[in-house]
Amino acid sequence: MPQPTPHPLTARWRSEFPGLERSVYMNTCSLGQLSRRSMDGMQRFQEQWLSYGASAWYELWLGEMADARARFARLINAQPHEIAILPSVGVALSVIGSSLHFSSPLRPFALQPARPEVVVTELDFPTIPYQWMARGEEGAELRLLASPDRVQVPLESFAQAIGPRTGLVATTHVLFTSGWVQDIAAISALAHAAGALCLVDGYQAAGQIPVDVVAAGVDVYISGGLKWLLGGPGIVFMYVREELIPQLHPTTTGWFAAKDMFKFNPERFEMAEDARRFEPGTPAVAAVYAANGGMAIIEEIGVQAIRARTAELDVDLIRRLRAAGLEPRIPADPARHAGIVMLPVENPPAVVTGLKERGIIIDYRPGALRLSPYFYNTEAENQALVDGIVEVVNG
Ligand SMILES: Cc1ncc(COP(=O)(O)O)c(C=O)c1O
Numbered sequence: 001m002p003q004p005t006p007h008p009l010t011a012r013w014r015s016e017f018p019g020l021e022r023s024v025y026m027n028t029c030s031l032g033q034l035s036r037r038s039m040d041g042m043q044r045f046q047e048q049w050l051s052y053g054a055s056a057w058y059e060l061w062l063g064e065m066a067d068a069r070a071r072f073a074r075l076i077n078a079q080p081h082e083i084a085i086l087p088s089v090g091v092a093l094s095v096i097g098s099s100l101h102f103s104s105p106l107r108p109f110a111l112q113p114a115r116p117e118v119v120v121t122e123l124d125f126p127t128i129p130y131q132w133m134a135r136g137e138e139g140a141e142l143r144l145l146a147s148p149d150r151v152q153v154p155l156e157s158f159a160q161a162i163g164p165r166t167g168l169v170a171t172t173h174v175l176f177t178s179g180w181v182q183d184i185a186a187i188s189a190l191a192h193a194a195g196a197l198c199l200v201d202g203y204q205a206a207g208q209i210p211v212d213v214v215a216a217g218v219d220v221y222i223s224g225g226l227k228w229l230l231g232g233p234g235i236v237f238m239y240v241r242e243e244l245i246p247q248l249h250p251t252t253t254g255w256f257a258a259k260d261m262f263k264f265n266p267e268r269f270e271m272a273e274d275a276r277r278f279e280p281g282t283p284a285v286a287a288v289y290a291a292n293g294g295m296a297i298i299e300e301i302g303v304q305a306i307r308a309r310t311a312e313l314d315v316d317l318i319r320r321l322r323a324a325g326l327e328p329r330i331p332a333d334p335a336r337h338a339g340i341v342m343l344p345v346e347n348p349p350a351v352v353t354g355l356k357e358r359g360i361i362i363d364y365r366p367g368a369l370r371l372s373p374y375f376y377n378t379e380a381e382n383q384a385l386v387d388g389i390v391e392v393v394n395g
Pocket of ligand 1: 087088089090091125127172176201203204224226236
């Protein structure tokens with residue numbers, strides 16, 4: 001049967017991602033596809049390492065890092081000096097966590113007087129609650145909000161939980177097991193009205209939906225290369241609101257955080273005035289090159305266009321699943337749904353393996369398959385995925 005012509009955006013960009021020829025890839029929410037641009041960047045990094053040696057640092061690599069900060073800043077409407085480069089969300093949270101000094105007088109101004117409570121939800125990526133559980137000894141008290149339907153957490157739950165003892169609301173922009181787009185502006189307003197700070201994990205958001213940290217009014221926003229930014233592992237970006245930076249004194253730190261790191265002064269530690277104060281040490285430079293390749297593509301296409309195309313593919317996939325008699329667990333309102341389609345099945349790992357044998361790559365989380373088409377996928381791939389699921393599930 002002749003294949004329909006792919007959407008122009010998809011048709012234009014598919015050849016940039018050679019991995020799409022090897023499988024039906026529906027797993028961007030775990031790991032975005034590798035682009036030719038990122039491969040070229042990493043090749044350039046290797047050439048520079050070979051020909052410059054250590055001087056590549058001063059002559060080239062610090063500049064590449066500055067590019068990465070600027071690109072990410074543009075994507076979320078921030079300023080480059082508000083962006084720190086870190087290896088993972090876990091490390092970024094550790095650095096911020098170490099700045100809050102729950103049980104010491106060093107607390108940032110925003111958290112005076114003592115506010116031990118951290119509000120998170122049960123649908124946040126577990127790294128978020130783990131961070132504050134691990135800081136129980138330091139005085140952090142976790143408040144875990146429940147979800148009534150495993151899709152979302154009502155805004156009223158935040159409103160009821162946030163109060164005078166709340167120091168921080170730490171939650172997610174797009175939820176990793178439902179694709180629900182939380183109203184981070186409303187959550188941040190609730191936090192601020194109570195005198196608390198608001199941190200958002202945007203790993204499943206930046207790249208695939210528009211992000212405006214100024215309009216949302218959040219204090220900290222973290223995202224990284226792995227998924228929708230098409231930049232691969234080893235790099236995350238952390239935005240810290242300009243006015244907050246001087247109030248935070250992380251104890252998880254190192255020489256990159258020093259105001260003048262190349263002074264190598266062991267007697268005096270003056271912290272950088274910009275977000276570099278949250279960077280403990282040498283980054284994975286290859287990852288910076290890969291991330292710049294991915295973000296260049298996102299910028300060139302434009303996040304609005306990516307959002308429109310991905311939403312179209314989501315709606316198409318949901319329609320095809322339903323037509324096949326399957327029942328995805330998704331947000332009712334498409335405007336609050338982005339990129340991730342959950343499909344409850346009996347034995348998710350077995351279905352994932354069965355699909356892999358058929359050349360279809362997806363993922364699962366407890367109790368459900370996780371499907372995530374991106375702008376480079378086609379409607380024909382959506383159908384191949386649905387047919388594959390039906391075949392595997394029916395044995
Ligand atoms: C929402 C979210 N946060 C964080 C992470 C990963 O965190 P880290 O960079 O610490 O591995 C993921 C997925 O890997 C995620 O989906």
